[in-house]
């Protein structure tokens with residue numbers, strides 16, 4: 001199996017970490033979706049990473065599908081509960097984290113898209129930033145003083161939260177969530193030591 005992706009994408013990282021936690025080998029094939037010559041749309045009509053190319057040539061996306069598939073491939077280290085309500089709760093953590101990332105990426109695009117310099121919208125940026133802030137508050141409250149996000153057991157929710165926090169440090173160092181939410185700071189320091197996180201860093 002090959003994962004098509006980039007080192008900067010937090011969704012790619014979440015997928016890679018899920019495979020690493022499941023102890024399933026995965027080859028990363030780098031693709032720059034922002035390059036004019038990208039062939040990403042041949043694998044995913046949405047032109048986005050990550051996409052998982054299976055040995056039979058079939059392709060699946062997006063990261064939420066990929067991590068669920070990874071979890072189903074092996075009984076090692078369950079990441080998603082099988083019980084309906086618990087599964088929905090863990091997937092809600094993931095949806096919250098992905099939503100924060102979506103907002104963060106929209107801000108980056110709004111600030112950096114070449115050719116739109118005259119059309120940048122501070123109101124749009126503020127709207128997205130308020131989602132990031134509300135999302136961080138919700139994560140911090142949900143985690144509280146627990147060791148892990150859901151049911152005191154490491155699961156996909158923890159991977160998703162770890163990926164959000166690392167991505168914010170990588171792309172938005174000016175957001176001072178470490179001081180505002182000490183429990184998230186402690187959580188990030190702890191989860192960052194897992195080999196699955198250590199082995200999948202964002203680029204410098």
Ligand SMILES: N[C@@H](CCC(=O)N[C@@H](CS)C(=O)NCC(=O)O)C(=O)O
Nearest residue numbers: 009011033047048049050062063064
């Ligand atoms: N919901 C998707 C989001 C994927 C996504 O937005 N990927 C970004 C890179 S971080 C991308 O490929 N963007 C290219 C584009 O929007 O054209 C997932 O979870 O995989």
